[in-house]
């Protein structure tokens with residue numbers, strides 16, 4: 001039996017023997033096994049409160065409304081977004097607890113690549129020009145990665161007027177663009 005590792009960034013399946021994703025070069029050793037990478041991309045998992053809306057159903061419906069291929073991943077779902085030049089980008093959806101105003105939130109997270117200290121100022125600069133979502137750093141299986149995060153309140157995620165397809169696609173494109181933006185320094 002061959003083990004396949006699904007790249008957390010582009011969702012391509014890789015042979016277990018590979019150290020980096022054959023498609024995008026993201027190291028697989030640090031975040032190798034599906035579904036663990038996805039689970040890490042969307043942690044910390046918090047048990048929904050009894051009086052929370054049915055976030056599992058809400059996330060399934062949001063993913064379905066996006067129109068992209070999606071599948072279970074950890075405690076949430078992974079949506080696979082095809083981009084230009086035959087690239088793929090994975091966007092993870094999960095319940096993410098409550099915000100400071102005690103509103104239940106659904107997080108959308110997409111992995112860009114390994115994070116280095118010198119990137120952080122650039123990420124903050126880039127955040128200043130983003131309308132929806134932001135760049136952030138998350139620890140995935142012990143290593144720090146640049147990610148794009150967009151949080152929606154449960155009410156927003158559920159609203160018919162919320163364009164799930166546009167939101168997911170925008171996060172995917174933003175995450176995919178980060179490496180190219182930062183790679184002027186030949187980081188990756």
Ligand SMILES: [Zn+2]
Nearest residue numbers: 007010021024
């Ligand atoms: Zn990849």
